[in-house]
Each structure stands twice: as C-alpha cells, then as structure tokens.
Amino acid sequence: MPTWACCEIREATVTNPFDIFLLEAVLNGILLGGLLALLALGLNLIFGVIDVVWICYAELVMVGMYGIWWLHTAQGVPLPAAMLASIGLVAVCGMLLHHYVVSPVLSAEPINQLLVTGGVLFFLQALATVIFGVEFRNVGFRMPSLNLGDMSLSGSRLLAFAVAVTAIGSTWWFLRTTYLGTAIRAISQDRSVMPLMGVNATRIYLLTSALGGGFAGLAACLLVLQYDVHPAIGLSFGPLTFLICVLGGLGNLIGGLVAAFVFAQFISVGGFFLQIEWGYVIAFVFFIAVMFWKPEGLLSRRR
Amino acid sequence: MQPGSNGQAKRRAGGSVLECRAINAGYGSFQALFDVSLEVRAGEAVAVVGPNGAGKSTLLRAMTRLIGLRSGQLTMEGKDFSQAPPHEVVSLGIAHVPEGRRLFPRLSVEDNLRMGAYLPAARARFADRLEKVYTLFPRMAERRHQLAGTMSGGEQQMCAIGRALMSGPRLLLLDEPSAGLAPLVVQAIFTLVRQLREEGYTVLIVEQNIQQVLQIVDRAYLLETGRIRESGDAATLIGSDAVRRAYLGLL
Numbered sequence A: 001m002p003t004w005a006c007c008e009i010r011e012a013t014v015t016n017p018f019d020i021f022l023l024e025a026v027l028n029g030i031l032l033g034g035l036l037a038l039l040a041l042g043l044n045l046i047f048g049v050i051d052v053v054w055i056c057y058a059e060l061v062m063v064g065m066y067g068i069w070w071l072h073t074a075q076g077v078p079l080p081a082a083m084l085a086s087i088g089l090v091a092v093c094g095m096l097l098h099h100y101v102v103s104p105v106l107s108a109e110p111i112n113q114l115l116v117t118g119g120v121l122f123f124l125q126a127l128a129t130v131i132f133g134v135e136f137r138n139v140g141f142r143m144p145s146l147n148l149g150d151m152s153l154s155g156s157r158l159l160a161f162a163v164a165v166t167a168i169g170s171t172w173w174f175l176r177t178t179y180l181g182t183a184i185r186a187i188s189q190d191r192s193v194m195p196l197m198g199v200n201a202t203r204i205y206l207l208t209s210a211l212g213g214g215f216a217g218l219a220a221c222l223l224v225l226q227y228d229v230h231p232a233i234g235l236s237f238g239p240l241t242f243l244i245c246v247l248g249g250l251g252n253l254i255g256g257l258v259a260a261f262v263f264a265q266f267i268s269v270g271g272f273f274l275q276i277e278w279g280y281v282i283a284f285v286f287f288i289a290v291m292f293w294k295p296e297g298l299l300s301r302r303r
Numbered sequence B: 001m002q003p004g005s006n007g008q009a010k011r012r013a014g015g016s017v018l019e020c021r022a023i024n025a026g027y028g029s030f031q032a033l034f035d036v037s038l039e040v041r042a043g044e045a046v047a048v049v050g051p052n053g054a055g056k057s058t059l060l061r062a063m064t065r066l067i068g069l070r071s072g073q074l075t076m077e078g079k080d081f082s083q084a085p086p087h088e089v090v091s092l093g094i095a096h097v098p099e100g101r102r103l104f105p106r107l108s109v110e111d112n113l114r115m116g117a118y119l120p121a122a123r124a125r126f127a128d129r130l131e132k133v134y135t136l137f138p139r140m141a142e143r144r145h146q147l148a149g150t151m152s153g154g155e156q157q158m159c160a161i162g163r164a165l166m167s168g169p170r171l172l173l174l175d176e177p178s179a180g181l182a183p184l185v186v187q188a189i190f191t192l193v194r195q196l197r198e199e200g201y202t203v204l205i206v207e208q209n210i211q212q213v214l215q216i217v218d219r220a221y222l223l224e225t226g227r228i229r230e231s232g233d234a235a236t237l238i239g240s241d242a243v244r245r246a247y248l249g250l251l
Helices: A006-013 A020-050 A057-074 A079-105 A108-131 A155-177 A179-187 A200-223 A233-248 A253-273 A277-294 B054-065 B109-116 B124-138 B139-144 B153-165 B183-198 B210-214 B234-239 B239-248
Strands: A146-148 A151-153 B018-026 B030-041 B045-049 B069-076 B093-095 B171-175 B204-205 B217-223 B227-233
Touching: A020 A057, A020 A151, A020 A200, A020 A233, A057 A079, A057 A108, A057 A200, A079 A108, A079 A179, A079 A200, A079 B210, A108 A151, A108 A233, A108 B239, A151 A155, A155 A179, A155 A200, A155 A253, A155 B183, A179 A200, A179 B109, A233 A253, A233 A277, A253 A277, A253 B018, A253 B093, A253 B217, A277 B109, B018 B054, B030 B045, B030 B054, B030 B069, B030 B227, B054 B069, B054 B093, B054 B204, B093 B153, B109 B124, B109 B153, B124 B153, B139 B153, B153 B171, B153 B183, B183 B204, B183 B210, B210 B234, B217 B234, B217 B239, B227 B234, B234 B239
Parallel strands: B045 B204, B045 B217, B093 B171, B171 B204
Antiparallel strands: A146 A151, B018 B030, B018 B069, B217 B227
C-alpha cells in the first residue's frame, strides 16, 4: 500500500496510467486478493457443502491467531510448529462447531442457523477477552519486504499469496480427483441419496467442517504475520469475507476466488487514487450495485 | 402368503439372497407396510407390482434401511441387517437404484459412476467395472464428461443403473425404472433389465407397469395398501384376477 510519502510524488504523476505506483497498487491488490480468497474458500466450502453459513468463521481465524501467539510467545514453541498445531486446533474447533452447534439445527430455518453461529461469534469474542484481555498481541516477527525497482512488496503478503494459491489449487485438485472430494461435491447436490453410495453423510460433514476449520487455521498463520491479534479482530475481516462470498455466489468456490481478486483491486487501486478508506467505500458501492444487478452473485449456479 | 409356497419350478433359482420376514414400517404415525414377507433367490428376477401408493418404494427403502423397521427381519445371504445403518447396506452387496434416479445433476457421468464405487473394496476394481458399464451402456462412454443433469430421462436411468453396478452388487434393487419415460425408452429399459439378468445379476424390480414387467421376471409379488395380496410365478400372475384388478385399477 502506498505510504503518505509516496502520495506526494504521486500527485505529479497521476496522469500517467502506467506509473510504477499504480503497478505497485495492482500487485498489492493481487497479493491481498490471494489472502481474501483463502478466507472466502473455507466459508464457501462450508456453505456449499453443508448449506450453513458459519457467521463465526473469522472468530475461528482469531482462535488460530491466539493459538499461534500463545504457543509461540508464552510457551516458546517454534513458530512453524505453533502454526501447524494451530491449524489442527482450528480444524478440531470446526468439527466441534459442526457437531455441537450446526448439526442440531441442520434442518432448521436458515435464520436459526445464522443465530446459533452468530452466538458462537460473541461467545468466542467474549472468551478471548476473558482469557487474553483486550490487549493487541503479536508474535514479534515481521517478514522483510521485497524491493523490485522502486516498488516495495510486503514479504508476508507475498507468502500469504503463495500459500493461498497453493491451498486453493490443492483443494481444487482434491475435490476434482479423489473419492472423498467427489463425495463432498456430491453431498452438496443430494444428501439423502448418499447412504445408497455407502457414504456416511455425518462423517463427510465432519470432515468438511474440519477442512473448513483447517482453512481458517491456515488463514490465521498468514494473518498473524501481518496483524496483531485482539478479541475484535474477527470484525475487521469477517464481514469482508462474507461479502466476498456473497459477491461471488455463496457456496461457489470459483466465484469466491474471482470476487476476492475483484474486491482486492477495488480496495488497493481505489485506495491508490483516493485514500485507503475510499478504496473500501468503492468496493462496497460495487458490491451493492452487483446485488441490485445480480442478487445471486457474480458466478452463482444457485437460483 | 408365504414366499415360495407355490410349487412352481424356478429357472436358475439358487439359494436365498434377500429375505424379508414380516416387515412393518412407515413414516411417523402412518404405517405403510404390514407384515410384508418376501424372498429373492440367487439368479432370479423378482418384481413387486401394485398400484400407486401401495408401498412399493417404501418396501425398497425399508430394505436399504433408509427408513426404520417397526418390526420384522431383513437378511442378506443369511446375515441379519435389520438394524444396520443405511450406509452399510451397500457393503452387504445390495445396490439400490432409487425412485426418480437421484443422480448428482452437477457431477459428470463418470463422477456419478465413481460415487457408485465409493467403498474401498469397489475402488480397487473401479477401472474394470467402469469398462463393463461402458460396454453395457456405450452411450455413457460417449457422455462420460457431460453433467448428469443435462441428459435425457432414459440416459439418466442408464447412468443410475450403471452407478449401482459400480459397487459390484449381488442384488440389484430397481425402483420404478420406467417412470416418466417415453414408451420407446421404457421398452429399452426393460430390454436392459432382461440383459442384466442374462449377465447373471439378481434383480428385484418395483413397477407400476405391471404387464410389461411380468414379461421379464420369474416371480412377482402383488402389493396392495401395504400388504402382499398375491405372489407366485410371473406367468401365472399375468392371468390372475387380483393382478387384473390392480392393473385395471390403474386405468
């Protein structure tokens, strides 16, 4: 993201559409898009397969961030090990969430499903405040940034992008080519016929929830390198993640990917021409416009 | 009437494969099946016929444990599975082609077939069986990458039967395979069922299309309002009053 310092320089060159800072903004947008796409992936997977929106998804990411912070700074566990453990921790949280909260309301009205997972959001926020307090915590590790000519790209964003793209690609491969992945796609289309295939639907739901939780844990690993963790951190990207999923067509993994990159460009390039806050304003105006034009989302297969 | 109580000689009929003893089942407070007893022997093709709402589909759903039994017993090759969870029924060697075909509409034909071979034992033989299914249904080989929901009704029925065959079943349950299909396609589906028999599959078929199905099976049961009214050789049943009544009842 351009700093104030480079804004001064930009004043003179803003007429040239190919200027280096615009390119930097576009590249930063792409990098941000990768991270947002990863966040959207887990939420979309859960909705696409189980047909329930985990409103508390960003709070699961928060659990992962606290897990990493606690293991690394308080327990002295090496950062990579703390990250792996936290991915596992959030995957287990995903399964518990499904088993104890989502499963009982699986055939209930959507509003009830939203309310229970929304309740978990506040529960986790409150729990984090009670345990860790309201202080901002960080793992005390910042990745160096990469300088390409006059451009400066954040190392942690590059890493986040690479990991997100790898995760999305592997998920795509997994869903397309494995039996389990095929079953996950199949169960979203017809749940009640699954036993006739010899598939235990409950087990597939639990595995999908673990996978969705695992993605939240992976996102936590990437976010903890860029942001401090505090009990309300979920609010800073939870609604954004949800909007991206809706924009792409809730439950559509490819739609979520496209929407994440579109949204990230609005934020990044919009923030470049105006101010960073205006980037968000433009992105949300675009979102509202799309909702009028295509309420089912950009790439939705659902009616 | 007890199955097998008539003395007619059965073509190629071997030992008992599936046995239902005095099954009572239903949905909520509604009882759909009353003391239904039925037997299928190895190599046989057996039909359950009867008018709309007689409980034919419910009977198949009870056999694959999709609905629970209130009382009665189910055995497959001598093994009691009256209390087995529904997803374990396939591993007993029973494949159920449900009413309305129930393909995964947004999966390709080949992915639908892959789902039929989901169990570990079937996965190992996926390639073999896929080839067999494609030989049996060349149309499916042509359409392997097409989304199942975009095919015609007859093609979807073939795909649904193919999916069931992928598990390598020793008993195939077909629920109204001719429903909703054009007369010519219905003919093709019945020819196919005949062909499956000749391949050695044991088939239990549920049909409203009484006259046609009685031409291709060895034995049949007539189900009316949840009770077995008549059973016996297909040839005998075609002429029976009860079947004629049920058949006319459809018109």
